[in-house]
Amino acid sequence: MDLELRHLRIVRAVADAGSVSKAASLLGLAQPALTAQLKRIERVLGGALFERDRHGARPTRLGELVLARARVLLPAAQELQNEAVRFAHSPTPGFRIGATNGPILGGLVHRLAAERPVTTYTSWSSHELTAMAELGRLDYVLTDACGDSGLPTGTLLWETISLDPVFALVGETHPGAKEKELELADLADEQWAVTPADGCFTDCFAMACARAGFTPGTIYETDVATCGHLAQVGRAVVLCQATHQPAPGLVMVPFAGAPLRWRHLLGRHPSTPDGPWVVSQAKRAHAESVRRSPVYRDWLVRNPGFGTTTP
Incomplete structure (x- = not known):
């Protein structure tokens, strides 16, 4: 028995x-x-x-x-x-989406919710979200990866939604706030702030600084609001996504040559029937976030090859 x-x-x-x-x-x-x-x-x-x-x-x-x-x-x-x-x-199953910090989730939820119910789960850890999707607890995962890394491995199907540069976020009184672009080496004496993330971004940042001829100082890893406060008071330069919408008192400035790159990825469980359509909606949500960022739009004119990926 x-x-x-x-x-x-x-x-x-x-x-x-x-x-x-x-x-x-x-x-x-x-x-x-x-x-x-x-x-x-x-x-x-x-x-x-x-x-x-x-x-x-x-x-x-x-x-x-x-x-x-x-x-x-x-x-x-x-x-x-x-x-x-x-x-x-249930007459129509909904969409279950897990996401890390990024510009796409809000726009994607808005689009999908017009068709079916949407539930969301957020985490700093892309590993956690990927495991949940592999176990069938999520249908889609919106996450990020350093621009030089490969696609995640495992059972999920992955699509690159965008390739974006990483910009600097500084207080409006910072000497670099009025510049069109900043050389990474110009900030060699600064302290830095960044939101948490899995993967190799810390190593990629250290390598970019080494190529620019310096070793970065203190790196604060904290939430978005604290990063903004540290930039406002002049305590740190924030590494931010190019689609970021700066709060009052903050200025976003590109790095010359895009020494740091960031990709937005959408992973989906192989059993999801609407994968290609959801991918297209995620790309439209990203394109909308680009249109809301005048700094990024202006930078893209001079730097083709970045932004929302084409089919």
């Missing part, structure tokens, strides 16, 4: 009722039948699950172990059943 969820329900019922007789009454079974079933369960699990006397039934150490697992597995199985029923009776 293999252990089944109904066996775990019996163990839980005996523990909750405190006796086999009370559990039998709650389950609508005869006591001898429940006692025989409990003995078969104990044989499968290798030992007694309860100590039974005239005072009732108390879990043994093995019983406590089984109960602890049962109290996790039974609600999870019920949740799975409920979710499957809801999904089966």
Whole structure:
């Protein structure tokens, strides 16, 4: 006999009722039948699950172990059943999207939600999102990668949505704020701030600085709001995506020669039926974010080959 969820329900019922007789009454079974079933369960699990006397039934150490697992597995199985029923009776399945920090998610959700319901999950970790999609918990993953890295490996299908330069974000009183472009070497004495990310960006930044002839100073890894504050008070230069919309008091300035490049990627589970259409919507969402950035639009005129990828 293999252990089944109904066996775990019996163990839980005996523990909750405190006796086999009370559990039998709650389950609508005869006591001898429940006692025989409990003995078969104990044989499968290798030992007694309860100590039974005239005072009732108390879990043994093995019983406590089984109960602890049962109290996790039974609600999870019920949740799975409920979710499957809801999904089966839903007239149109929705889109489940996971995303890291980037300019595409808002526009993509707006576009997709006009067709079907959308649920989102955000994380700093592209590894976490990729694992969730591979397990079937997400349909699509919007993430980023250093411009010189390859596509992620694994079971997902990946598309490059855009190739963008990384710009500098500085306070409006910074000496470089009025420049059309900055050489990376011009900022050799600065401290830096960046939002968290998986992958090789830190190494790519260090290599770009080495090619420019210096070693970067302190690098603050923090959230978007804190990065902006550090730039406003002159504590750090922020490395930002070219589609970033600067807050008041901040200025975005390109680096000459685009020494740092950033790609937006869309991964999808192979079973998703609308993949090509969703990819096209993601590219349109990125193109919209480019149009909202006058600094990036002006830079693209002088630097073809970047921006939203073409089919």
